[in-house]
Amino acid sequence: MKPAPFDYVQPDSVDEAVEVLAQYGDDARVIAGGQSLMPMLNMRLVRPHVLVDISRLPALSSTVDEDGVLAVGAAVTQGTLAAWPNLGMTLPLLAQALPYVGHFQTRNRGTVCGSLCHADPSSELPLCLALLGGEMDLHSSRGVRTIAAENFQRGVLTTAKAPDELAVRVRFPKAPAGDSFAFREFCHRHGDFAVVAIAARRSGTAISLAVGGVADRPEVCHWNSLPDDSVEDALNDLAWVLGGNDDIHATARHRRQLVRHLGCQVIDATRPDDGTE
């Protein structure tokens, strides 16, 4: 269980990195933290001609608090983001979800952008991005483009990023005052990929839910208003629409049940405080 041979490139700049990607296209793989890629290399599920290591690129190692947005560079680890000052205020959903991304040892090395680009349909960060509706900056020798979260993940392990593109940073919109968020997931063991993960956002009367682990990518459902007595039916229909698959860990039916159950929990958890504080 050892990787097939590959060339290894450590570019000194984003330009150099995208140059290599332009040259090799789909035969190159970018490695940042490698916590998703390395298992696939070890199992020889992925056999790149060249591995482009961007983990030490200073340009990608920063997290920038921009106007209304937290821009997280492609080499920033999940652990670094989790420890970002005031994350609980600026991005409460990420603060809630990050502790469920793998284990602290993998968060030490695994990057935020890497998890997004890996596009596992069950993982937490793509789910958060889908709900928050951020953007990815993609660089290539052809230029720079920004792609909206909803168009980024296309399906199982598949994103809109072209083979010659490098995801340079992700921008998460900060939580507007008054919005509340909640995250829940069910997995058989702590740190596993979720069987079902759900994130909710409440903004006034509007409620959005993002569901991971059921369809081939995280899917978002938005209601302008969702009265309490409609929640159960709405979640039931959502569960049916998402469908779900059977695998050795759960049945489609159980996944739908978790959509109903966790959906209810996250919606409840986003209720505004009743003012007693």
Added chain:
Amino acid sequence: MPDFSIPEEIRPEARHVGRRMLRIEDRTLLRGAGAFVDDAPVKKGTLHAAFVRSPHAHAEIVSIDVTEALAMPGVFAVVTGEEMAEQTDPMIVGFENPIDYYGLAVGKVRYVGEPVVVVAATDRYKAEDAADLIAVAYNVLPATIDPIEASEPDAPKLHWRSDSNCVSKRHFVHGEPGKVFAETENTIAMTIRYPRNSITPMETYAIIAEANGESGGFDVLSNFQGPFSVHTVMALALRIRTAALRHRSPRNSGGSFGSKLVIFPYIVVMCVLARKAQRPVKWIEDRLEHLSASSVAPNRITKIEAAYTNDGIVKALRLTHWDDHGAYLRAPMPAPIYRMHGVSTNGYAIRHLEVTNHIVVTNKCPTGAVRGFGGPQLYFAVERIMQRISVLTGQDQLDVMRKNLIDENQFPYRTIAGALLDSGDYQKTIDETIKAGGLAQLKERQVKARKEGHLYGIGYASCVEPSQSNMGYISTLKTGLERERAGPKDGAVASVTVSVDALGSVNVIGDSVPQGQGHQTALAQIVADQLGLDTEDIVVSLDTDTAKDGWSIAAGNYSCRFAPASASAAHQAAVRVRQKMARIAASRLNVAVEDIAFTEGKIHAVNNPDNAIPFYRVGGLAHWSPSSLPDDVEPGIRETSMWNAPELTPTTANDEINTSLAYGFGFDFCGVEIDASTGIVNVDKYVSAHDCGTVLNPGLAEGQIRGSWASAYGATFLEEFCYDADGAFRSGTFAEYLVPTAADLPDLTLVHPTPHPSPYTRLGAKGIAEGNQYSTPVCIANAVADALGIDDVQLPLKPAKVLEWLAPEEPPPSSNAILGSAARLEPATLGQPTISGSDEMQMPATPAQIWDMLLDPNRLARIVPGCEKLEASGDKGFTGTVILGVGPVKGRFDARIDLIDLEKPHKATLVGSAHGALGASRGTGAFELIGNDGGTLVRYSYSVELSGKVVAVGGRMIRGAAKQLIDRFMHALVQQASRDDGPRDPSGGLAGRLKRLVRSDR
């Protein structure tokens, strides 16, 4: 701290035995200085091995091409199954059977992961590169994975020489079960399907093998665990004298829990490879190899029937087992079912018993030993039926159990199947456990929880815990006549050697092949007590060497052998050393031998401690001055005990067998609460008690209990090796085969009941390592049955399964309309290999145009995703190469597509197959082309079966991935038809449905 202290009257002289002595083993292990196989220095030029393994559950091997691999620099040798069949003999099993097993597949493969070819190269990376270059062509055959179905006459046969996949069937009648079943008031029957699991040690198999020119045999270092009866199997297979197979075990082994017993076929393969390569060869099994192809406990279907009175007394049991051993039997299989034969009635005084054992081969990984060795499967059935009888007779389960348990005054008790239960007081153990464990409070909790509307259940289980196997028990699977022909088999010899050198240093060696249990520490305690020394004065070396150590066929680490057997042998050897040294000392001190005592490094007159000689002086005399020894005392001090217990007698003519030497007793109870919404079972309280006789070291013993409990918890909730109905293997990584972590386990309350030492072992000790494998799964299952009021509870208790039990109906959607085309996706079910679906698509081309595209290799090549080349082959067929995958996961596959059922230009069916390093797939796609105004409505349906690596490691995403590929195919078809290059949202349908969902009125 639990009180594990041993009553003084049991071991008056014990200064060390029974104490919580810290482990000697830790000194190196905690510093990263352990000596595991992969840590051992190897000779320069040692090669590394890698295997080519089968992606198929069942297939003929059409051809193997190793030319490219052999041409690779750094590759030294390749061995195939054919060569194994030429150079070795099939590995024998304990009875006549139709299976020829060589370690590598010969002629056909019989399970996913089966080794087909092995290659040796200068390092493991290169060896895997070379393995990738070996091309194996297969002809896929239908597979069979269910032991009952596999036993049917029309099931696909695994082995050419066999009439049936049921390779052994034995029927046992003890007492008069037929009569009693007919006469007793009530009978009940249940069917249990016990899943396949293992305990997956953290260190995998590891072997270094080298041909030995002197002996004509081989020198092997491996983490083989015994029993060393299997040493014979290896030597016979290699066609060498047994003495020419020198096997060494390193000092440390990273756990085993039984699995390292069946490393031996790999040892045989490595020996052949090393001989061919003319260099030492090293192989470290990787985790994927371990999960798919090392060893698992047999899954079993048991039909259990009981005859019972109205007040719940069980008069007779009938057990019909179908034990699923996977593709091959490897010695000592099918031992687990026979190891438990004597205790088929558990701890109950049931005097009428009927047992039918079907030993079945299927297209799954072969089996081996797993902690508990046949007990979990058996006791799950027996203890479940006790719970059912309690429900049916309107009693508490514990009351029913207690009515049926053997009485204290009946010990030693001969069970109806022949086990001689040595000691115990089961009622007292239960009394002590329910008191200390708080059963009364738990019952109050249950009442309260149920009042509040919660699903809360209490479960119980008891188990007789056998230790030290009778080496003769496997003969029970032969008929009396066959046994007579083969000669008697019985006993279980344990060997420990104690020596004292010229400076009085004490050396202990033994055959217990530890894997982390702390044997060095326990043996030091036992020997120190006998010789009046501290454990610091004793050096215990338990690495083994078959060329130099004392050992016999029972040597090894299995079936709780250590506490009864190795401890007894150590005690006996130490006593002999003591007696010899006492004689030497007595002659010096002028006292009678019986008046000699050993205390704190001195040997002295028992009544006059000043009349003493230092311990080391006696050692010195024995070595430096043989002339000064008493006349009949041999020089030197080295005593080897080959200890055996006379109670381990052979199987009787009536098939009664004392399967083990000592039998402990375990009793558990627990409370569980089930979340009605999700099916999640929470263990609220779990209490466990074990009477294992004398406890040698409470720290070690408690570690065994807690470790066993954790793996039993895993077996109850998480662990299962899953196969699709076509034999595709699904549990290939630690993300698929889930084992418990620190965060998953609830608290365990341990109760330490009064010990009842075994009269048959020298220290009164019995095994302690396996009890919770027996009791915990069924204790929790009984609690779930109690909580839900159901009778059919099957493991593992995955929430998806529990949800089906507690809520058979799923709430329907508000209207079917919201489902859109999703309604046509076939709902998948667990264990179904096929990914199937159907859909339709409008295309801007005539049916004839689309027809032409599908039949033209050049145009089809542009439609098939990742097609590199495609050529016409045969009538309406194509062969070619495709690069298939999703995202970064991609592999090159050799593909074949045939078009059948052609009805130009209306209907066509594509039948395809592809295989490559990532695995293999077969599928069909049926098209119907319906011409209309806009062009053609294409209706299509597909089904795809996958097997091999990608399914084993990526099953979670495989459906999504397959759907993506089919989408790509259809998209390309549209593009070809319309020359439309516009992007298409692959989940557009779902996005639309989600939008419709929200628009619907809330």
Added chain:
Amino acid sequence: MKTLDRHGRFLVRLTLNGIPEEGFAEPRMLLADFLRHEIGATGTHVGCEHGICGACTIRVDGKATRACLVLAVQVDGAAIETVEGLSEPDGSFGPLQQAFHENFALQCGFCTPGFMMSLSEFLEINPDPTANEIKVALSGNICRCTGYHEIVNASLDAAKALRRRASQTS
């Protein structure tokens, strides 16, 4: 831009428990293999090679890391800490080792280095953890022998000993 050819073997220098070490690695060589077979530090064990069992956990520049999910060439210049560095300067057990020893927190000892290296970082971040926090922190390490109970107790003891040491040195 540093470019390493697949067939080459490249010099990797690092410090291992404070001592400079170097060896050669192909680009694809896993750090775990490099430490064990190039440097000869066999205390770090390999249990699954796909990042789940945690047996190979070491510290890279202070961060607990799976040595099977990092390439040797990626850590050129890094400070690596392994189980071999946990003892006191005089060779006696350090606080983690002592706590594991006293609690019977290991049996076969194969997973133990990974547990201790995870804890060595975790107890720096969280010097006074609850049992539950320890369980979550250790949920990325698999042990099949002990049932974890003694490991959690050892972790609590080690945390106490480390706190005591910190208060003495400050």
